Amino acid sequence: MSTRAARRLARIGAALVSRRRAARLAFTAGNHVRLFSSGTDYFAALIAQVDAAKESVVLETYIFCDDDAGRPVSDALIRAARRGVRVRVMTDGLGTARLALFDEWRAAGIEHRIYNAGWLGFGLLGRFGLSRTHRKLALVDEHVAFCGGINIVDDFASPGGRLARARWDFAVELTGPVVPRVSAALDTQWRRLELGHRPYAASMSRARELRAQATSTGASAPSHSSPNASEHALKAPSVAFIARDNFVNRRAIEKAYLVAIGRARHEILLANPYFVPGRKLRRALVAAARRGVDVRLLIGRKEFLALDRAVPYLYRTFLGAGAKISEYEKTVLHGKVAVVDSNWATVGSSNLDALSLVLNNEANVVLIEHAEIGRLREAILAAFAEARPIDPARYAARPWPERLTSWLAYAAYRAVMKLLTVGGYD
Structure with missing residues (x-):
């Protein structure tokens, strides 16, 4: 091999190593976390922080609605911009319709960019292919961050009419060493949406800088997502932020789940509205x-008919292994949360389906040995108690037309998702 070829190979290897290191899950101690279990509480906290902002506000969301929830948030953003705060908003080209609010934002000085706005006026296909930004993030003054599954939309809003009960969903407010990682993810996304700009070299440099900074201050815990804190000497409550994309952190959220599930000793509580995980998660x-x-698996229902038909096909595997499954139908289950062994938890935007795990931009927070884990665990158990349990005997005795419909729906889903993810979904 020539010297030139060897040097080129070494550069490629170094780049791959640095990417892997930057993508690893890094925990930090010394963070404060507040859990929200409704949009009402989350929006009030977000608006209060925006109204107190002095320098900057960044918001990224899949859905922003001009309704009873979205209008007050929009008004707060406009107030902040008019008093000289730099306000940047990112919305998704498919999730958020073209709103009159956009003109109001522009007039007030708010900077607004749309992820994958689409070609020829269509929001489905754009610069980033079929990818969407499904993240729900906010950052105020580089000091307070928000992450979760709650869109900027009324808790009771639904395409089929007003819900009888508020949507079941969660978000967290963060302060402390984890916040710069949220900032880095938002900055990368903002740069990504600048046409022609390539943010990845700067983003990787920022990720390495954050890791070195955490290591030098002693704030960073080991880069594992273990549900057993003592196993890795995580003596203080620790927090990690994960931003999944299609460039650097392709499988970051899935890997966090896999490590936690693989090391579980007593209990796994998992709630998700679109539960069609790939083979690795199913096997784990x-x-x-x-x-x-x-x-215990808490599954959302009655939002997409195709998934209502397809998801039960997977129940046989889990029920046969002794897992418990319940379907939640009291309202829309939109939360994407899990608790393992009462000392590991995640809250975020990622569903456990092909779109979230392989295609879309997502963001989750992982908590270890944190006080809010107990509250989240209680909320999942309460919802599980209200949900309809799947009886293994009745499930096995389903009439053949129902079983055939379920199999066909799952087969169709899997085929479509393998096509959309170019074989990434297994």
């Missing part, structure tokens, strides 16, 4: 149930 959950872990 089955293996946990078979080794005696109490695995």
